[in-house]
Structure formats: structure tokens, C-alpha cells
Amino acid sequence: GAHMKIFFMNWNSYGNIDFLDALSHLSEDGSAPEVIKYPFQNTEKRDDPEFESRFSSDLQKEVPDFVFSFNYYPLISKVCNREGVKYVSWVYDSPHIALYSYTLINKCNYIFLFDSQMYENFASKGIRTVYYLPLAASVRRLDAVRITPEIQRRYGAGVSFVGAMYTEAHNFYDRMEPGLDDYTKGYLQGLMAAQMQIDGMNFVENCLSQNVLERMLQAYPMIPNADGVESSAYMYAQYMLNRKITSVERTQLIRQIGEKYPVKLYTKDKEFTAPGVTCMGQIDYYDAMPYVFKCSDINLNITLRSIQRGIPLRAMDIMGCGGFLLTNYQEDLLQFFTPGEDFVYYESHQDLLDRIGYYLTHEDERRRIAENAHRKVAADHTYDIRIRQMLEIVMA
Numbered sequence: 001g002a003h004m005k006i007f008f009m010n011w012n013s014y015g016n017i018d019f020l021d022a023l024s025h026l027s028e029d030g031s032a033p034e035v036i037k038y039p040f041q042n043t044e045k046r047d048d049p050e051f052e053s054r055f056s057s058d059l060q061k062e063v064p065d066f067v068f069s070f071n072y073y074p075l076i077s078k079v080c081n082r083e084g085v086k087y088v089s090w091v092y093d094s095p096h097i098a099l100y101s102y103t104l105i106n107k108c109n110y111i112f113l114f115d116s117q118m119y120e121n122f123a124s125k126g127i128r129t130v131y132y133l134p135l136a137a138s139v140r141r142l143d144a145v146r147i148t149p150e151i152q153r154r155y156g157a158g159v160s161f162v163g164a165m166y167t168e169a170h171n172f173y174d175r176m177e178p179g180l181d182d183y184t185k186g187y188l189q190g191l192m193a194a195q196m197q198i199d200g201m202n203f204v205e206n207c208l209s210q211n212v213l214e215r216m217l218q219a220y221p222m223i224p225n226a227d228g229v230e231s232s233a234y235m236y237a238q239y240m241l242n243r244k245i246t247s248v249e250r251t252q253l254i255r256q257i258g259e260k261y262p263v264k265l266y267t268k269d270k271e272f273t274a275p276g277v278t279c280m281g282q283i284d285y286y287d288a289m290p291y292v293f294k295c296s297d298i299n300l301n302i303t304l305r306s307i308q309r310g311i312p313l314r315a316m317d318i319m320g321c322g323g324f325l326l327t328n329y330q331e332d333l334l335q336f337f338t339p340g341e342d343f344v345y346y347e348s349h350q351d352l353l354d355r356i357g358y359y360l361t362h363e364d365e366r367r368r369i370a371e372n373a374h375r376k377v378a379a380d381h382t383y384d385i386r387i388r389q390m391l392e393i394v395m396a
Contacts (some may be wrong), residue, residue: 022383095238100230137320179219253378
């Protein structure tokens with residue numbers, strides 16, 4: 001068989017190293033695909049004549065079987081569609097506003113979405129270019145990470161959380177709020193408080209009436225793209241309110257846990273302080289994060305609220321490391337993993353504290369659960385497996 005040639009759009013993304021490694025292990029009759037790493041500026045631009053003409057001529061010259069990128073770029077799709085080259089993208093971001101671009105339905109597109117809800121939103125409208133594909137963990141890389149006594153001392157923890165607190169002063173909600181009238185402010189605070197009580201169903205976007213949206217638009221304009229169909233309700237719900245909810249929720253939960261159990265928090269927000277919480281600063285995804293997941297008794301996942309059902313990358317990595325995962329309820333997890341057997345989920349703040357207390361003192365059970373998850377991820381959720389699943393569709 002002729003060997004495969006792939007343009008890999010090379011921007012600074014999670015997953016790059018693991019995806020490229022998996023491609024190099026993919027041998028169709030003994031030859032790994034030829035991968036051309038194509039330099040790409042991860043910009044929000046939908047038009048860029050200079051890039052488009054260069055990319056067009058490179059596609060004509062090299063004629064790859066397909067172009068691949070993490071996340072979806074209308075600009076890439078536009079050129080691929082013109083040149084008749086397949087464009088494969090794997091979306092791990094939510095929200096991902098580029099999906100609302102008119103280019104979504106381009107014939108060249110194979111768009112793999114990590115959140116089944118996101119997939120259904122598009123597929124239910126008759127869009128044929130989208131597929132559901134959960135994220136992955138590179139068990140090959142993670143299993144090679146060795147834990148020395150020194151590393152265990154440095155990264156060991158009862159409870160740890162790795163993630164953004166979204167408390168940076170520039171968050172959109174805090175910039176908007178001073179410009180709101182009391183009614184709209186109260187309405188949004190009530191809406192966010194209600195959503196915080198519920199996991200597994202996000203109703204923020206549906207609860208934004210025209211009146212409330214107009215008030216938000218006056219206080220802090222967010223303008224949809226000219227070449228897209230995203231609504232302003234989508235933009236305010238996902239980029240502003242769901243982020244603010246996540247910020248408040250993560251802050252509250254970490255503080256509450258810290259009052260009872262020591263917590264290590266890995267986040268770029270250096271200002272965060274709370275009793276019982278050690279703020280460790282930001283860590284590198286490849287170099288240090290596996291140490292955290294392997295050396296912590298309990299690894300928390302508190303999902304960004306715009307990820308409605310999808311399994312966050314953090315959760316996959318925790319399980320792929322053989323770490324113990326304690327998470328909020330995320331529906332897609334239940335398609336592949338069994339609660340109480342592979343991971344544990346909490347249903348309320350009190351339930352979270354109770355489960356932490358229980359699993360900190362039940363080491364055998366905790367270890368068994370973590371080992372089950374690791375075995376399942378290794379069997380079904382590696383990059384090697386995901387690439388085969390993609391190719392079955394793309395090369396069919």
C-alpha cells in the first residue's frame with residue numbers, strides 16, 4: 001500500500017507530542033506515515049491572504065492524504081476545501097466558537113468533537129461533518145514516568161487540583177458587572193447560583209432572555225463573528241457566565257476542602273491563598289503534571305462549566321497516570337467508565353468532603369480504583385487507538 005502523508009498543523013497545543021508519537025507508531029505494512037509539521041500561527045483570523053496562498057501552493061506541491069489540527073480553524077478548512085484536500089480536526093476546547101463558522105459544513109471537513117453534547121448540537125441540525133471522539137492519554141509516555149523518593153516527597157499530597165481558577169482581574173464577567181442595572185445583576189447572580197447546584201445539565205444559555213442579553217450587550221459588548229452563526233446568548237453564556245461559575249465554584253470547593261484536609265493547588269493565579277491550601281504555581285503539562293497525578297492520593301477534577309458532557313483532558317490524564325480520580329458528574333465518563341470502580345464522582349459540596357475523608361483513609365480501595373482506570377485507559381483510550389478510530393472514518 002502507498003504510505004500516508006499528513007500535514008500536521010504545528011501550533012503550541014496540548015497533545016502535539018503524544019499525537020505525533022502515536023503517528024510514528026502507526027505502521028501500515030511496516031512504514032510509518034510521512035508527517036510534515038506545518039508551522040501555523042494559532043490565530044482567530046478567518047482570512048489571511050498571505051497564509052492562504054502559501055498554504056495552497058504547499059498543498060498542491062505535497063498532496064497530503066489529509067491535513068490535521070488540534071481544534072478547528074476556518075482558515076485551514078477554507079483552503080483545504082478549495083484544494084480538495086481532507087481536513088481532520090480534533091477539538092478539545094470548549095467553548096470553541098470557530099465551530100459556528102459557516103465553513104463547518106465544508107465537504108473537506110472531518111471534525112472530531114470530545115463532548116457528546118457538542119456533537120449532538122451540530123449533528124441534530126443535519127450537519128454531516130462532525131463526529132464524536134473522546135480525548136486520550138498517552139499511557140506509553142505516562143507509564144515511563146518514574147517516581148523516585150525525592151519526587152514523591154516533592155509532589156506527594158492528600159488532595160491536589162491542577163487547573164485555572166479564572167480569577168484573573170480581566171475576566172469578562174467582572175468587567176461587565178459594574179455596568180449592569182440591579183435587576184440584570186440580580187438575575188445573573190441567581191442564575192449562576194442555581195447552575196452551581198446542578199451537575200450534568202447546563203441551562204445558562206437557555207435562561208438568557210432577549211432583555212437580559214440587551215442589558216449585557218450595553219454593559220460589555222461581545223460581537224459575534226461576521227462569518228459565523230454563533231448567537232450572542234452562546235457567547236455570553238460560554239465565555240462569560242460559565243467561566244465565572246467555574247471560578248466561583250473552584251474557589252469555594254478548594255477553600256472548603258482546605259479547612260478540613262491539606263490541598264496542593266497547581267494554578268497560574270499566584271494571588272490565591274486559603275487556609276490549608278498550598279499554592280504551588282503553574283506546572284508544565286509534560287514535565288511535571290504526571291508527577292502530581294501519580295503522587296497525590298486524590299486528584300480532583302472540577303470541570304469547566306462550558307464542557308457539558310465531555311471528559312476533560314485532565315480526567316483522562318489522571319486515569320492514564322494510574323491516579324485516583326474524584327470528579328464532578330460528567331455524563332460521557334459513564335459511557336466508558338464505571339463510578340466506584342474506575343473513578344468516583346461527588347454530587348454536592350458536602351458529598352465531596354465526605355468522599356475525600358473516606359478515600360484518604362481507604363488506601364486499598366483507592367489504589368484498586370486507580371488501577372482499574374489505568375487498565376481501561378491503556379486498553380481503550382490511548383492516542384494510538386484514537387488515530388485508528390479517526391483513520392477508519394477519514395480513509396474510508
